[in-house]
Amino acid sequence: MARGTEPARTVMARTGSLLPSRRNPRLDSFLKRNTERGVYARIRTYEPCVVVSDTISKVYMHVVLSDERVYLTEFPPRTLTAAVSFRRVRDIQLVNDLPDFLSTKDRERCQHIRIIYIAEKSERKESDWFLRDKRGSLHPGAPPTRTASHCPIKTDNVEGYPAESQWKKQELTPLWKSTRSASCPNPETLGLPHPPPRPPSSSPSEERRSALEGSQVARRFGSILAHLLRRDGPSSKEEGEEAELHLYAVSQTSRLYVHLQSSWSSFIIRSTLLLDPLYRQRSSASSDSISVERTSLLFNQLSLEILQDRISMENLYLLLQELRVAAHRNLILRRLFWRSSEMCDFLVQTLEDCLHGCQSFRGVYTTDQLLLSSLIVQTLAIMFRETEVEEARVKLLFAKKGALASRMLLALICDPQAEGQGAQPRSEVQALLTEYLDASCSLLFELLLLGHETSRCFSAENLVSVGWILGVLQPHPHLLSFMGYQVQQVVRVLSRLQRTSLSPVQSVLLFQRCRLLLACLQNNSLLAQHLRSNFREELRYFVTPLCAEEKLLPQYPISRATVGLIQQIQTHIRVQ
Template identity: 65%
Template sequence: MARTGSGSLLSRRNIKLDSFLKRNTERAVYERIRAYEPCVVVSHTVNKVYMHVVLTDERVYLAEYPPRTLTEAFSFRRVRDIQLVNDLPDFLRGKDRELCQHIRITYVTEKPATRGRDWLRVDQRAGLPPVAPPSRRPSNCSTLGNTLEGYPAQSDREAEGVHMMRTARSASCPNPETLGLPRFPHPPTQPSSTPPYLYSSTSSPSSPLSIPENGKVPRRIGSVLSRLLKRDAVNSSREEKEAELHLYAVSHTSRLYLHLQSSWNSYIIRSTLLLDPLYRGWCRASSDSPPGKLLPAISWERTAHLFAQLSSELLQEGISVESLYLLLQELRTAAHRNVTLRRLFWRSGEVCVFLVQTLEESLHGCQSVSGVTADQLLLSTLIVQTLAVMFRETEVEPARLNLLSAKKGALASRMLLALICDPEQQTQNQGSLINCEVSCSLLLTQYYYLFNPVFNVTVALCLQALLSEYLDAASSLLFELLLLGHEASRCSSADNFLSVGWILRVLQPHPHLTSFIGYQAQQVVLVLSDLQESFLSPVQSVLLFQRCRLLLACLQYNTQLGQHLRSHFREEFRYFVKLSCAEEKLPPHYLISQPTLRLVEQIQTLLR
């Protein structure tokens, strides 16, 4: 699992669960675990069970409480939507009922196997241990929270299934007794204290169900399991269908929704980009492997050693522009392939500060009177692309937030202001053909120029293309910073001030902000209009998604930017942007297509 020194990346570590995950999963799975958190789970087979939700880069698992088995809930490949539901759960009470976060996940179910039993099947591909058949389980061993049927205290509720859990205290969640969920003795066990409550969906909060004084409850685990397995067997003949998983995060400081959204966004972006041959080559993914399937990673120690060597070369004094460019290319490519290097990047801090300073000097501090040169644009683009990659899949790295929020967000402010530029600025023209030795050597490293054997583009056209490429990269980096802001916006900690509103307020005084945002809006209109009839490539689709998230943030969190977009682009989005046209341009096999269409619809609604 991702770590900070000897500890976990999670602010509150559950030692028992972490030990269970380390023992019962392969290292490749354990190292990709992003977060885990206890919550109440409700689905078509599980009803109000207190479990741990375990998030990796590609899947979500459910672990019993306390952990005994690990079951795959769904893959992010099949997720269609993740939403917060504004309601008050009937089975909770008091402050837990008011502060609970209800998360609804809509996903497409896997095609059932011949034997069914989807919800009990452990993912063997992920290196998880096999689950013993129910008939071999001890009678006092919990199965998905000990599912019981019937309730002797109320005759009109004997037919209802009530799901149980053990009485253990989580390191990151309040005692289950405070949630109003039931607690039953498991021999051997200690006498319980005041019994908690469970409200059924048909009863009012004023009429709680109580545990019988003798503590004896009929155990019909086998019958319930049999009934559920039969139901799955019946469903095995059906086609794929949408299903819902409801998670009730009972911790008042829960970040489960943020982790789910972040993991899902990262997955759909990565899986879409891996459809691009160039990006797949960067990540060393084989063409026939599933999204995210990379070659085995090198050890942490070896990665740290190589990163230290590369950092020392980058930070050496008197380094030439060309050498700096080649080293940054190496760093960017390595970051694509190795998430460990991305974590080390934030922990060192020196390279990040150096890149921000170099971006400031290259794009804003070293311009000539005539404008920017080709090598300045190329270097700036590579810096921004490298920074954007470093943000990917490092949400649970504390060093990232610590570095960006230090000194009231000084480094984050510098990064934000440095990446914004005027999309209509004058570029330097030094003749009709490219004749600058540095510019030429750098341009030749760009793959799209290698396909031009004549290489007779004019300086003006070439620099304009490079400027467009930089603006694309800047949009991607700003998207990553806004994701960081969304996480901070939902965090109750006073130290987490890096919210979306704060980011846009920092950018507000920039003289080219409105033209920069206007350029991003123009690109969205251009891509989704009838002027371009071809399908969008994977890279274009991801860029469209990122730009739509940027425009949506401006409309939702900044009055001035929202008003600017409404006054300048309302008619364009009304008459030129059609959802039907967008559906035709976004291939359905891109996982990012449906989320992008929802963003476009939201933007159109807010622009009316």
């Protein structure tokens, strides 16, 4: 486990930019100016789309995706509107159609995404529309949206939509021609002046004055727009009714659907866990407000201590605990982790040595090995959270034909029937082994999400897909017993013999295990046949939507999604 040291300046030099790469400097600058640092750091991506809702009819806009909501902004950006919160989302679907309002070429490469969500009360529309409050932070609310009827028009009639020839060369560059959208009407029609254009050589005082005037105009836009929507806008749905937002991404390589699915999944997991008092206490002191430079310095200092030569297991355990806690609270640190290959490689190597080096020799575990192995796997799982748009993560795991991803996969699988060593109490070893198996399921869940994302976002030559991941695991001698253990845990928590409702942590683990089982049924014939041959009765009669509804509290954001997964498992387990 000993590693050489490396000068801090070298590690820091490799971190590069600490925020996700952007493709549109104007939009990125707008977002940075008009959001707080923590909100800006959590913006995952943005893409141009044709947007359809009850207040927007086929307008070419930017869809801005954060960890908690979907925002919309115009070409060029003037206001940032919260369109829908993941808290209210019920489903995100890809629709297989050919929108007739697009040109023939764009119609064929369009990805039509439908977001189904629960509408908010109509009386909240006015107060929820504004871009920011007086402190400059994003307002958390959003006006409800509902699908507008489609009328057959061509692409060049979509508001703000670039000509077909501009797609390849524009790279999200805002268009200055007619870009009026339903969310921000033409200022001339409202009797509002445009802020004066800033001269190329404006002095600092002129720039500040221009910015002040611009913010005043934005506030006037917001107040008048809210009045117009209240007076002339279509009636919104009542609280609890379903509404829809349609996004048409005109690109065969669009990643928006995958990012939406991933963000929604992360949101329901995080918001469910926050219902647990202990998890909420650990998360309360969020350190996202720490500067990027300070976070980078702290991460590099901690990395150098972890990677030092001849470090004892006890000191390594304490340092990794510190790393896990910091990563749990700080998104920027999680991004930095993937930009330092030494740390990830060291953790995987340590897991291999600690868990499998001993096991292959004696076939048993010690409590120290299980404790350290659980901590490593938990830390790796945290590093995956909310870092989907981190390009360094993809490059690191894909390098050398997915060598590091393969090692991580094979290292985390263990024998659930292994025993303790010597005089160690069996109950203590079994409790620690159970903790490790729970953590390994969570990490495997994150890796399967990665496979799902890359199979949709990248070319066919890319190795890391769900099928590839399960194929890497297939030769592992303990894979079938590992999967059998995961099935037994799903059956156990849903059994009517367990009369209490599931806790938030148990509910999230059930969701992750169901995703794992469904992936096996859908993507690997050997594992699917093993599950059908050995667990058909358990999965048919104990793992049912009704059993899940009895154990999952309705206030858990993850409950509905888990029931949906179980319905899919039921369908696949019946296939002969």
